[in-house]
Amino acid sequence: MVAPAIELVDVHAGYCDHVVLSGLSLAIAEGESVVLLGPSGGGKSTVVRLVLGFLAPAKGRVAIGGQTVAADGRTLTPPEERNLAVVFQDLALWPHLTVHGNLAFVLESKGVPRADRERRIREALARVGLNDKERRYPGELSGGERQRVAISRALVQDPRAVLLDEPLSNLDAPRKRELMVMFRQLFEESHSTVLHVTHDLREAAALGDRIAILENGRIVQDGSFAALREQPATPFVSSLFEDLDALRGPP
């Protein structure tokens, strides 16, 4: 049996006395795109930090590619050795490096030889339509272009999985739609494993093969958009669809 790309088993985590996750379990298969959907402040970003290695679970286990990387309060594999990529909500593009520099830094850190590095940077930027902007600094780009650099920086390193921590939440609706299409296409082309956290059901529907609902620190329902709509497990899940229908207006 092939081990999941990312696996969280009975994970408990929190900050000081505040419990954020209590018994969360989630497995993501290789090449699968899973959206973790939950209310603001519900612990979605905590899950991202656990997987990336910036937080260790107080109890439970985190595994990547079948190998346990953190368990019961101990980090066994530091973030830089997990071969993951992330796009944060604020994108976290390094402002003192050009677009090329942002991508090159990642590949240098991975020890990719110079010739190969340049080729991969050119290809990655071409895929997002930014090969004419490689000498620009992030501050010189539009919001949408910065999003594309961020996703390009994540994919150029050929990671084991990509984590998206609400990177589309600050965009207007047309820009968001455009980028969702681009993200979906890029992930399908690269056969990436994706964990995408959001509080937006439409974003979840557009980007996830599967949606996991995080409520009260654990996964309360996990399935396709249609399955969730068909049989919502909790009032919170029902409310998500009611809100969506209300926004769309009467049929």
Added chain:
Amino acid sequence: MVEAMGRALSTSVRRHESLLILAGAAILLLATAVLPLVRLVTEIPDAIDGFALFRSGRAWRLLGRSILLSGATTMLALCIGVPLGLIVGRMDVPGRRALWLIHAFPMFLPPFLIALGWFHLLGQNGFLGSEESASVLFSAAGLVTILGLTFAPVVTSLVALGVRGIDVSLEEAARLVAGPGHVAFRILLPAVWPALALATTVVFTLTFSELGVPMFLRVEVFPAAVFARLGGVDYAPGEALALVLALLPMAVLLFLLERKFVSRRSFEVVGVRGTATTPLSLGRWRTPLAAAAWAVALASAAPIVVLFLRAGISSNGPFAFVDWVAGAPFNSLLAAVTAATLLALSGFVIGHGVARGSRFAAVLDALAVLAFVTPAAVLGVGLIGVWNRPQTGFVYGTAAILVVGYCARYALVAIRVVASAVSQMPVDLERAAAASGAGSGRRLLRIVLPLNARSVGFAWLLGMIFCLRDLETAVLFYPPGGEPLTVRIFTLEANGPEPVVAGLGVLHVGITAVVLVLGSAFIARCTRW
């Protein structure tokens, strides 16, 4: 097999890279600041005879008097600095930048130079002097006034930086319903209380350690008593040790107060946030308050102008001091540049750790606080105890001992400047680098350092200025023939020709100004991201 062991070792080093980098900075701090304090504690049994001093009650009176004088100076500095900080930080007074600059400059000079300027202005033979003005100058009141004016810019600058960093919406919400005075005192001032707590600690600490001004004005204080027993006519090292040990509890008390009231809150004070909006209009109060603020600023600068005038009135011309200067400026610059560079490097590593919540770095920060609030005489005696031995003559007998002393006393300055800047940098920038495979060293050098180059440069500049103006640490152990400029001026002050001493003072002012201008220009060239 060997290859596998090599790989395992490399992985282990990589995983502990951040700890190893911090350990390097820790060694510097431990060797310079902690060893002397430990040494003092171990010498308590040897100081039993010296404690006899305290039976007479004179030592207690001296201690009480020093605490009272430091308290009074701190109060005066707060009374001047708080309103002035609000004015230069957020009010619409004309030329407030120039006002701030003129008022703040004396803060970068050794206080005894300012006292020297006042002496040439108000001393018996001063430009505006009389017997009465001289008697006020050479008194406790004169000491408090001079030090209060000298250290007021610390308060002014911290309050001004604090109010400029306040979220604009807080102020704008208040301005809809209240006048500028009400907004300043009810909204802005309470929001900058960490700045006030920091300023109070810094001014009290600097005043208590001050040696040059009390000795010049012949006001008896505790550090002067220690100094006299180490190198003067009252030579009695055992008694000096006893006096110094009596100050240790005070250092611990100041340390505990800093932990409770300042600590991490100081990051909010010396931040790099730029939120300047339209200044608050003072309305009909604008003219009188502007006049008062400018009067204080000019009073701060007056002693420097007087020093220039006094240096110029010499029968041998304005450059008579050149024959007396020897290698002192070079000694000062060499020690200050070396120490500032070490301070900036260690401050960068420890400050980053503190900002990112490392417990090890927090312990190092606490030790740096302890070294800073410990009176200079205490630290100096500890340093002599550690380094004055045949095996370490290469340090104690050379300029290296000055570097050690400066690094011990001013480590905190660089740590807090960097910690403040890094804590305002989004942590996701470092997380993104870590997730991309960059180890701690690479992240520090390629991400954190370039993004905080200005702050590291500022930490270097501030460290440099603190080292250049230092007298009270260096005077206890400067190497023979290697005295810094402050010590040179201080030793000539008692018996040297007045124009020469004034000329040396002007030389010090010039060096400080050049360092500040060049340093600021260099920092300004670092791109702000």
